[in-house]
Amino acid sequence: MWIDTHCHLDASEFDADRQQVADAAEAAGVRGIVVPAVAAWNFEAVRALARHDVRCVYALGIHPLCSPGAGQADLDTLRREVAASMGDPRFVGIGEIGLDFFVAGLDAEHQTWLYAEQLKIAREFDLPVLLHVRKSQDQVGAQLRKLGVKRGIAHAFNGSNEQARRFVEQGLKLGFGGNVTFSRARQIRRLATELPLEALVLETDAPDMAPAWLSDDQFGEQHKARNTPAEVAGVARVMAELRGIDAMTLAHATWRNAVDAMPRLGTFAESMAPRPGLR
Known part of the structure; x- marks a missing residue:
């Protein structure tokens, strides 16, 4: 059997047939699905999905494509939600986080700050990270080494x-x-x-x-x-x-x-x- 370690099953593309999609995955031999969040506004959605469907687990984090407008208040929400989720066996880590230097118009400095602050939360709670590394492998890796996330x-x-x-x-x-x-x-x-x-x-x-x-x-x-x-x-x-x-x-x-x-x-x-x- 297989595990899908990265699947946005909460996305609107699945609103019409989410249960059937999950059932089809199980029929194909996929017994586990990891659903990462992308921003504070979908933390509860990924959590609810994992609690509803026994095949799913979830991660919480702020995606670099959602970095515009995301600030300290979002990080505070993330830390609070992570702390509250530590007793939930279906909560598995911090993600999706990272850096995206492919999409035009994103502030690299702000992305890097937001990413580093989320790495600090991962380190504080001893949690793994699910990383977005598009055109940013060296920079993502450098922050991992700097902050000791392993x-x-x-x-x-x-x-x-x-x-x-x-x-x-x-x-x-x-x-x-x-x-x-x-x-x-x-x-x-x-x-x-x-x-x-x-x-x-x-x-x-x-x-x-x-x-x-x-x-x-x-x-x-x-x-x-x-x-x-x-x-x-x-x-x-x-x-x-x-x-x-x-x-x-x-x-x-x-x-x-x-x-x-x-x-x-x-x-x-x-x-x-x-x-x-x-x-």
Whole structure:
């Protein structure tokens, strides 16, 4: 069985059929779904989703794309909500946080401040982080090292081998999703093949980052198709083929890696862990 370590199942794209989407994921062998928040306004939504659906767990954080207008009051809300969630077994970490230097118009200095302050909250509560690292691998990693955060996932990783090595040495796992299914994504596929198996986790980033078989062409049109957590099973098939290993080996490894990245998965992960007869 599989775990989707990054899925925005609370997004409006799923409002019409959220339950059916989650059921389809389970039918495809996806037994766990990690749902990160993106801003203070959806903290309660991701929490409620996880409490409603036994397949889901959640993280709380402020996404860099939501950084405009986010200030100290939002950080205060985050810290308060994190403290209140520490007794909730379905709360697994701080996320989605990080830096985005791809989207034009975002204030890099403000993003960096907001990211660093959230890392401090993660450090204070000894929680892992779910990281957004678009065009910002070096800067995201530098803040991790500066503030001593050593557990979590660099989501949708698309950096160099050296950047990947530094994240892994810091103690993080690297998330691979729909991008790895494209034959022209050579660097991502090379990383997925050559990195140590213990460094990898699987994800969808649904409703975004649709795999090749849902997209309009062989590269770059992922945004035109709705991705779903069921597709992590297809991502896993591609990953297993690239590495030349069987599905059960990959399932056990990536599940173990997810638990190592997010220890609060705990008993939830144990009860859902891969068994013989994997799909």
